[in-house]
Amino acid sequence: MMTISHSNPQSADSRTGSQAEQPIILLDKVNKWYGDFHVLKNVDLAVRKGERIVICGPSGSGKSTLIRCVNRLEEHQGGTILVDGVELNDNTKNIGHIRREVGMCFQHFNLFPHMTILENLIFAPIWVRKMPRAEAVETAMHYLNRVNIAEQAHKYPGQLSGGQQQRVAIARSLCMAPKIMLFDEPTSALDPEMIKEVLDVMAELAEEGMTMLCVTHEMGFAKSVADRVIFMDGGEIVEQNTPTEFFDNPQVDRTQAFLSQILHN
Amino acid sequence: MTIIFQPSPDQPAPPTQRGVIKWLRDHFFSSVKNTILTFLGVGIILAIIPPLLDWFVLNATFVGNADECRAAGGACWSFVQAQFRLFMIGSYPQELAWRPIAAGLLLLALFIATARQLMPGKVAVVFWLLLPLPIYWLVGGGFGLESVDTSKWGGLLLTLVLSVVGILVSVPLGILLALGRRSNIKLIKGLCIALIETVRGVPLVTILFMASIMLPLFLPSGMEIGILYRVQIGIILFSSAYIAEVVRGGLQGVESGQSEAAASLGLHPWVTMLFIILPQALTKVLPPLIGRCIALLKDTSLVIVVGLLDFLGISKAASQDPEWLGFDAEAFVFCALIYWILCFGLSRYGNSLEKRGYAAYR
Numbered sequence: 001m002m003t004i005s006h007s008n009p010q011s012a013d014s015r016t017g018s019q020a021e022q023p024i025i026l027l028d029k030v031n032k033w034y035g036d037f038h039v040l041k042n043v044d045l046a047v048r049k050g051e052r053i054v055i056c057g058p059s060g061s062g063k064s065t066l067i068r069c070v071n072r073l074e075e076h077q078g079g080t081i082l083v084d085g086v087e088l089n090d091n092t093k094n095i096g097h098i099r100r101e102v103g104m105c106f107q108h109f110n111l112f113p114h115m116t117i118l119e120n121l122i123f124a125p126i127w128v129r130k131m132p133r134a135e136a137v138e139t140a141m142h143y144l145n146r147v148n149i150a151e152q153a154h155k156y157p158g159q160l161s162g163g164q165q166q167r168v169a170i171a172r173s174l175c176m177a178p179k180i181m182l183f184d185e186p187t188s189a190l191d192p193e194m195i196k197e198v199l200d201v202m203a204e205l206a207e208e209g210m211t212m213l214c215v216t217h218e219m220g221f222a223k224s225v226a227d228r229v230i231f232m233d234g235g236e237i238v239e240q241n242t243p244t245e246f247f248d249n250p251q252v253d254r255t256q257a258f259l260s261q262i263l264h265n
Numbered sequence: 266m267t268i269i270f271q272p273s274p275d276q277p278a279p280p281t282q283r284g285v286i287k288w289l290r291d292h293f294f295s296s297v298k299n300t301i302l303t304f305l306g307v308g309i310i311l312a313i314i315p316p317l318l319d320w321f322v323l324n325a326t327f328v329g330n331a332d333e334c335r336a337a338g339g340a341c342w343s344f345v346q347a348q349f350r351l352f353m354i355g356s357y358p359q360e361l362a363w364r365p366i367a368a369g370l371l372l373l374a375l376f377i378a379t380a381r382q383l384m385p386g387k388v389a390v391v392f393w394l395l396l397p398l399p400i401y402w403l404v405g406g407g408f409g410l411e412s413v414d415t416s417k418w419g420g421l422l423l424t425l426v427l428s429v430v431g432i433l434v435s436v437p438l439g440i441l442l443a444l445g446r447r448s449n450i451k452l453i454k455g456l457c458i459a460l461i462e463t464v465r466g467v468p469l470v471t472i473l474f475m476a477s478i479m480l481p482l483f484l485p486s487g488m489e490i491g492i493l494y495r496v497q498i499g500i501i502l503f504s505s506a507y508i509a510e511v512v513r514g515g516l517q518g519v520e521s522g523q524s525e526a527a528a529s530l531g532l533h534p535w536v537t538m539l540f541i542i543l544p545q546a547l548t549k550v551l552p553p554l555i556g557r558c559i560a561l562l563k564d565t566s567l568v569i570v571v572g573l574l575d576f577l578g579i580s581k582a583a584s585q586d587p588e589w590l591g592f593d594a595e596a597f598v599f600c601a602l603i604y605w606i607l608c609f610g611l612s613r614y615g616n617s618l619e620k621r622g623y624a625a626y627r
């Protein structure tokens with residue numbers, strides 16, 4: 001069913017994770033329902049520090065729901081989720097702690113339209129991390145430079161292209177110095193010409209050792225950046241493997257069908 | 266070999282598609298029906314203008330007493346001049362008139378300071394929230410100032426006090442009610458819904474009657490609130506219920522992605538509401554919000570039913586002066602003109618607010 005590549009130590013999956021280190025994200029038998037609809041079924045997932053994971057699967061398979069459970073934008077009803085050693089439950093302190101350590105980028109960027117780019121970036125560090133304003137501005141300019149957008153700092157989000165907005169959104173998350181970054185289809189609302197500039201920023205982030213959980217259908221990105229690709233369908237993890245194995249040698253018929261569909265389009 | 270792509274230059278539109286002639290044709294003569302309507306409209310305007318001009322200007326009396334006015338046959342503007350003080354402050358003591366003027370200047374100063382951003386936003390909000398207190402203190406007296414009984418307040422002064430204080434209090438109260446209506450705490454939510462729906466189900470006149478007749482019955486004996494204050498409370502309640510519904514619409518119009526992004530950054534829900542959601546919601550509903558403020562200003566004229574002489578009431582009273590009997594038309598024209606200036610000013614101000622800030626970039 002599942003093959004484990006021993007050639008690449010980075011890609012060892014949770015069950016071989018005996019190598020001392022605790023996983024930074026641990027999902028154990030996670031279940032979730034929307035009313036009567038069972039969205040997540042017994043999802044087990046362990047992510048080690050610095051691991052880059054791509055999640056793919058057909059529409060409605062529960063990919064967004066899964067990563068939104070990791071920072072409690074959605075509540076799970078069964079199983080346990082541990083992030084950075086802290087359990088996610090009704091305890092608002094725990095939720096606060098985890099949200100400070102986990103950044104997230106959305107399909108539609110969700111920048112605050114009434115604030116300039118710079119204000120977007122310094123708002124959370126000032127209010128959540130209690131950072132002095134000058135320091136927050138310095139940090140913000142540092143990350144804006146990194147995503148090549150510093151000259152737009154005093155514009156409003158509505159004046160930027162989609163690709164620029166998504167890069168700002170990534171910088172906004174990075175200003176909180178997160179340990180983990182979640183991406184929910186960060187490029188699927190973008191024109192083809194702008195996809196690359198966003199993927200490049202993400203690849204750079206991956207290179208620096210950020211722990212990343214990306215829902216995306218950019219298979220090129222998955223192949224070159226991911227340590228592990230996870231395929232979901234019907235609220236379950238159907239198959240997971242290293243990108244090479246996953247694309248060249250899928251084990252489950254459902255995965256094969258999905259891959260032949262997206263690769264032939 | 267590569268072919269180099271050369272974008273073609275833009276060409277001007279053909280002459281028949283430009284300029285005054287096209288504009289005239291599009292707007293007035295685009296079809297036979299439209300042409301007929303154009304001539305009809307011009308005819309009506311030509312029929313109305315001359316008699317109006319006669320009454321307003323040509324036969325009007327600008328200086329002179331009532332008899333000279335009656336002789337001239339046109340409008341009697343000297344009447345408005347003679348009764349000007351009555352129009353403005355009613356029977357408020359003239360030697361204390363500087364106090365309402367000072368209150369107005371205070372309002373103006375705060376307005377300018379806010380528009381010019383002479384102080385941080387938070388400070389400005391606090392000042393605006395507190396402004397009703399100095400207004401009532403300056404106009405009404407007490408705490409070191411000679412007090413003026415509220416029964417003496419009248420005219421434009423009364424209209425402005427009721428509506429300015431009404432707006433200043435009912436906007437924040439309406440926002441609180443809208444937030445309460447979304448609260449997770451059932452008791453708060455229930456109370457807010459009950460208040461909003463009760464008030465919205467009752468005409469303002471009824472609320473004013475209740476404020477004047479029924480409110481004293483509920484108050485503990487010995488405690489007495491002047492009729493003016495009761496009416497002010499009634500107006501505030503009425504207006505804030507409507508504003509709450511306007512604001513609620515705005516809150517619903519802010520995408521859920523905004524609060525999700527804020528939550529994912531670790532922001533507290535209250536911080537998110539105050540600085541992320543509410544500013545966007547209020548920007549979205551600025552036009553209906555300004556509309557509610559204009560409605561409030563005009564609705565204050567209903568206080569006449571409980572015996573208060575506001576600007577409209579005083580206009581009626583002014584032409585009952587034995588010396589100036591019979592100049593109702595002038596009184597009401599003047600009254601309408603002032604109301605129109607105030608409402609139009611508010612509406613233009615709302616427009617300019619809409620065009621400013623981030624809204625321009627959406």
Ligand SMILES: Nc1ncnc2c1ncn2[C@@H]1O[C@H](COP(=O)(O)OP(=O)(O)OP(=O)(O)O)[C@@H](O)[C@H]1O
Nearest residue numbers: 034035037039057058059060061062063064065066
């Ligand atoms: N708030 C909700 N209430 C009820 N059902 C929901 C809700 N959110 C999502 N669902 C349903 O849950 C299922 C999984 O949704 P989810 O958004 O996680 O899918 P996805 O894999 O991210 O799909 P997509 O590729 O379209 O984004 C879908 O069938 C969706 O209709």
Ligand SMILES: [Mg+2]
Nearest residue numbers: 063064065185
């Ligand atoms: Mg999704």
